[in-house]
Amino acid sequence: MSLQTTRTDREETAADGPILRLEGVGRTFRMGEVEVEVLRDVDLEIGPGELVVMVGPSGSGKTTLLNLVGGLDQPTAGRVWFRDRELSACSKRALGEFRREAVGFVFQFFNLVPTLTARENVQVAAEIVDEPLDVDECLRLVGLAPRADHFPAQLSGGEQQRVAIARALAKNPELLLCDEPTGALDFETGKAVLAMLWDVNKRMNKTVIIITHNQAIARMADRLIRIRSGRIADDVRQDHPVPPGEISW
Numbered sequence: 001m002s003l004q005t006t007r008t009d010r011e012e013t014a015a016d017g018p019i020l021r022l023e024g025v026g027r028t029f030r031m032g033e034v035e036v037e038v039l040r041d042v043d044l045e046i047g048p049g050e051l052v053v054m055v056g057p058s059g060s061g062k063t064t065l066l067n068l069v070g071g072l073d074q075p076t077a078g079r080v081w082f083r084d085r086e087l088s089a090c091s092k093r094a095l096g097e098f099r100r101e102a103v104g105f106v107f108q109f110f111n112l113v114p115t116l117t118a119r120e121n122v123q124v125a126a127e128i129v130d131e132p133l134d135v136d137e138c139l140r141l142v143g144l145a146p147r148a149d150h151f152p153a154q155l156s157g158g159e160q161q162r163v164a165i166a167r168a169l170a171k172n173p174e175l176l177l178c179d180e181p182t183g184a185l186d187f188e189t190g191k192a193v194l195a196m197l198w199d200v201n202k203r204m205n206k207t208v209i210i211i212t213h214n215q216a217i218a219r220m221a222d223r224l225i226r227i228r229s230g231r232i233a234d235d236v237r238q239d240h241p242v243p244p245g246e247i248s249w
């Protein structure tokens, strides 16, 4: 299967309506007698093929929001849809199926299986879906084909993160969710990882959501969303996003 999509593909999918829709979403955690309202009144629509960066201070609710759109958690108020599937009404099992088929996750600390090689880490993800991408092609895409037989401990942080991106891609998900993907990386390596995510968005037309503390990363976004105290404080479309190679911080 080709990893490339055409402009026409992008336009066709854009006509399909939002890939994600949140209406009046809230998430409250109960800790003993105390209720902590972490998200409130979140209304949001994200279109297919968008590259969205969410920024906000520590504790503002970014990860909580990402967990809701990734089917890792469910809201205590409001509703969440992925296309026409209402995630907020799904059983745990249906949510698991949704995550398996539709979502690729990239985390700050890579979360690779240490006893498996790079290729095997990607293979494991490919095996759980019906229509995976070719494992070696995914490793090639992130520039790691020559290191495919190495174990995570034999790879640098940046290389491990690239394996994690290949693993997320191998499932051929519509949605890629990245929680502080450069948080554990130095500047140059972080930029290389962002360039990879940029490519995945532009060339493969995946919807990519990146959450970060790093305001500089915001410049690469089609859309910049600022979260403050559990609410969307700002939601801006950027007509001229800047490729990560041209960003400094």
Ligand SMILES: Nc1ncnc2c1ncn2[C@@H]1O[C@H](COP(=O)(O)OP(=O)(O)OP(=O)(O)O)[C@@H](O)[C@H]1O
Pocket (backbone or CB within 6 Å): 029, 030, 031, 036, 038, 056, 057, 058, 059, 060, 061, 062, 063, 064, 065, 213
């Ligand atoms: N399972 C939970 N139980 C109780 N409180 C929680 C739970 N998950 C998150 N919280 C609280 O919700 C708030 C928001 O957390 P969240 O991880 O979403 O913030 P964040 O913006 O991603 O922060 P950071 O940038 O530091 O990762 C925090 O105060 C956190 O302690």
